[in-house]
Amino acid sequence: MPAEYGAMYPQEGDTAGDAPTGYVSMFADFFGDCIFWLPLTVFVVEILEYYKLRISQLSPLGLIRVRNFEYTFRALGIEPLVGDFRRFYQLTVQLGFFSFRQREHAPKLMLPPKSMTKWKTKFFYIKAAAITAKLQFRNVMGTIITENISIPKVDTVDWFPRLRIIGSFKLEYKQLWVLWMMIGKLVRKARHMLREKNDEEAPLWMMFCPDFGGKVDIVRCGAGEEGWNRTIISNFRMPDEAALNAVLSGGKGHLGTLGDPAATGVPKEIVLKFGDKRQRKKMTHEAVSVPPWY
Structure with missing residues (x-):
């Protein structure tokens, strides 16, 4: 909290x-x-x-x-x-x-x-x-x-x-933390990305898998692409x-x-x-x- x-x-x-x-x-x-x-x-x-x-x-x-x-x-x-x-x-x-x-x-x-x-x-x-x-x-x-x-x-x-x-x-602490990251940091020219242990990009739903051991990264947006978490935060x-x-x-x-x-x-x-x-x-x-x- x-x-x-x-x-x-x-x-x-x-x-x-x-x-x-x-x-x-x-x-x-x-x-x-x-x-x-x-x-x-x-x-x-x-x-x-x-x-x-x-x-x-x-x-x-x-x-x-x-x-x-x-x-x-x-x-x-x-x-x-x-x-x-x-x-x-x-x-x-x-x-x-x-x-x-x-x-x-x-x-x-x-x-x-x-x-x-x-x-x-x-x-x-x-x-x-x-x-x-x-x-x-x-x-x-x-x-x-x-x-x-x-x-x-x-x-x-x-x-x-x-x-x-x-x-x-019930969501685990790690999953809640990822959600908080996505709405807590407003980055206009970047977006959050979920990565597996081998650094390959993972779909976001994998953060809800109990055995997922990856991490969250912030990557630069491409030309004309807006930060994804600015879309997420509009739901809150x-x-x-x-x-x-x-x-x-x-x-x-x-x-x-x-x-x-x-x-x-x-x-x-x-x-x-x-x-x-x-x-x-x-x-x-x-x-x-x-x-x-x-």
Whole structure:
């Protein structure tokens, strides 16, 4: 974790709702099964801002679906969009944390882990400026609007035939280091290259092979060729240095309702009859306006 992110352990007896002013809680399991890292990708920022969520309000089981969707679509050569994410998943809330469940009849993109235990007790704090989304604290007792857009089918989206289930796996330190190299050094006239032990160029996917023992080099770009990592970095939302270096006042924040176990937020289903058809409708507490995304 970069030093300027100000990562620190909680004090004994703290909960994730006790993040100091100017800090945000991060669960350790985000950085394991969820294949999550910082800085945030543009897609993760767009998800948080569309659903009006603070990152610490997402459970790991919800975040893993967000991350799996993004890298699955990128691996298949499809731009990940919030509107398409909504075709697969419905926002839900349970025990005070938000998550996503697969929409009925939507094709599967992943096989999620059966459970993640004790994740609420494993957390730390970082500066909120490192999370480059417009942080909001969504009311877990508010209405969750049921999505009614079409699910992906051959006749609704042109990329449907390319869909595949891509399993998730944890990245090792070496692999994360290579990714950080690629977004951390902006070189306009050079690009990063993966080399095998014999110095021959290797395809980038080989850095994810557990037995790869090569290295990363920086090579000069050819005529008219732009540094490749300038393309990579456009997929990330980089933190503002001035905001990271700002002096924080300290003291406890006001996130005491984070993970409120009384806020189950599970709406009841009522069957409404329309002629000979039956339609299920989710009933929840209060109206909350959610912006459209098409």
